[in-house]
Amino acid sequence: MRTKLVAGNWKMHGRREMVASLVPTLVSRLPQGPEVAVCVPFVYLSDTQAAIGGARLQLGAQDVSECEDGAFTGEISAGMLNEMGCRYVIVGHSERRARHAESSQRVAEKAAAALRAGMTPIVCVGETREERLSGRTATVIAAQLAPVLALGASLVERLVIAYEPVWAIGTGLSASVAEAAEVHADIRAALAKVSAAAAKTVRILYGGSVKPETAPALFAVDDIDGGLIGGAALDAEAFLAICNAAVVV
């Protein structure tokens, strides 16, 4: 049975005061059962790690360079993130695919770099509204996943995948349970073609306007192994309620 994972993506939000208030609150009230992570801006990794101390809350980053350490101004390597205590790193978020023209091939290289450094990449995929309306959701997601799945079974088995429909991100319009379940089942089937172990072990998160009210029904679906949470991760009460929805009863 896969342990559910709830990962908060702070995006470009927060200040040191937010780390100092929100992280200890999370640490003191984490439910037993699900794994919980916060993916914070690079500059707050150190503060966040200190606030976590030895608690079960996991640390994550929001991006990583596909390159090894070297002359790459402004980039952050997987080795650096690992040294800061990161367990997770988000790669291929649609905001980066769109704003920074990240190709699926480059996203796969970032995932490989994270894995080489001993971290778990959270690989994001998802279709735009136009792609969904024109019936291309499955094709788009298959194409986004292809270079990642081509990394081979031994690496794929160590991934987390997040299905995040672009039209649901930050809009308040979550995918319905049925819409999410259909895509998650497709992703699980694609993993099965890589290896039986990948299909069994890889966690597939749903992200896109997850709220305390919508999380329980989403997390009740077999193929939905938790969530990647944006806006609601900035509010301790909302985020903890979502974490509680991931407790398997």
Ligand SMILES: O=C[C@H](O)COP(=O)(O)O
């Ligand atoms: O990475 C998180 C997603 O982009 C979801 O963001 P949201 O929960 O604010 O819609």
